[in-house]
Amino acid sequence: MGVEICVEGLTKSFGHQVIWQDVSLTLPAGEVSVMLGPSGTGKSVFLKTLVGLLKPDRGSVKIAGRDITRLREHELYEVRKLFGVLFQDGALFGSMNLYDNIAFPLREHTRKSESEIRRIVLEKMDMVGLIGSEPKLPGEISGGMRKRAGLARALVLDPEIILFDEPDSGLDPVRVAYLNQLIVDLNAQIDATFLIVTHDIASARQVPDNIGLLFRRELVMFGPREELLTSEEPVVRQFLNGRMQGPIGMAEEKDAAQVEQELAQLGNGSTQTPGSQALTPRLLPGPGILRPPRWNAIAEREAELRRRKAVADV
Numbered sequence: 001m002g003v004e005i006c007v008e009g010l011t012k013s014f015g016h017q018v019i020w021q022d023v024s025l026t027l028p029a030g031e032v033s034v035m036l037g038p039s040g041t042g043k044s045v046f047l048k049t050l051v052g053l054l055k056p057d058r059g060s061v062k063i064a065g066r067d068i069t070r071l072r073e074h075e076l077y078e079v080r081k082l083f084g085v086l087f088q089d090g091a092l093f094g095s096m097n098l099y100d101n102i103a104f105p106l107r108e109h110t111r112k113s114e115s116e117i118r119r120i121v122l123e124k125m126d127m128v129g130l131i132g133s134e135p136k137l138p139g140e141i142s143g144g145m146r147k148r149a150g151l152a153r154a155l156v157l158d159p160e161i162i163l164f165d166e167p168d169s170g171l172d173p174v175r176v177a178y179l180n181q182l183i184v185d186l187n188a189q190i191d192a193t194f195l196i197v198t199h200d201i202a203s204a205r206q207v208p209d210n211i212g213l214l215f216r217r218e219l220v221m222f223g224p225r226e227e228l229l230t231s232e233e234p235v236v237r238q239f240l241n242g243r244m245q246g247p248i249g250m251a252e253e254k255d256a257a258q259v260e261q262e263l264a265q266l267g268n269g270s271t272q273t274p275g276s277q278a279l280t281p282r283l284l285p286g287p288g289i290l291r292p293p294r295w296n297a298i299a300e301r302e303a304e305l306r307r308r309k310a311v312a313d314v
């Protein structure tokens, strides 16, 4: 059914380098959330902290009511079973075929019989569209197939939470579109809580229920998709529109005067992206896939926002 993750006052540093501080947010149970942020803002560190691979300096991460930052290693081992993680490159074992790669967590963490394992592996391979590829080695398939195999492997223990670390990296736009559809469909089918770290703005605009943005060692904003897509917050606007004008610089933060000048230019409309504040339509689950009940509430919320925007535009 998916569980809620409640993060409060989370701070992480390595030596003197503060990665982010005082991060608080709630990933609602069963919903899809995306975490954005310029390179090096600590998105991967955030994922690793959620799963208990890194210990924060301060703050708590409550999963199903338990603060995982305070658990001992053997207790963490149990909590980690709630998670499925899709690593950037799929993290498959190169010498194992896809079937054995996907069966690996079941053989490692359960006492299921080989026939039961076979049933589960084939079911998950079917869900990600990989039936027939069981004997292939990771080196013999495309990057998109490797991601889907990694996803099937993340699914075999029926996780309550799935973390995706840049699922779209290295894929062409068409494969990214298929993968996004797969993510939306899977979420509707298995109802787990999804958190996706991505740089792909088109995906971030269409796929999630919620969006968060890390910048300058802080969580600038976290909230419903429609709220961030229509936000006037300069960092959020710059990032979601993928443009150079704004507080985010090439390698570091820009000075205040330059930012002010660029924002003023944008305000004049000289370099305004057409429809920059538009509420991109959500990606819907494919035909025949039942939509979770929350979709009605979200659709109403978004329709209301569009009505208000239409009235304001008149």
Ligand SMILES: Nc1ncnc2c1ncn2[C@@H]1O[C@H](COP(=O)(O)OP(=O)(O)OP(=O)(O)O)[C@@H](O)[C@H]1O
Pocket: 014, 019, 037, 038, 039, 040, 041, 042, 043, 044, 045, 046
């Ligand atoms: N184990 C570690 N020890 C020391 N520093 C680390 C460690 N892991 C990450 N860092 C540092 O933390 C910072 C954030 O890294 P992270 O990989 O989380 O960024 P990111 O936002 O995911 O970047 P990208 O978008 O480029 O993948 C970087 O400066 C990195 O060097």
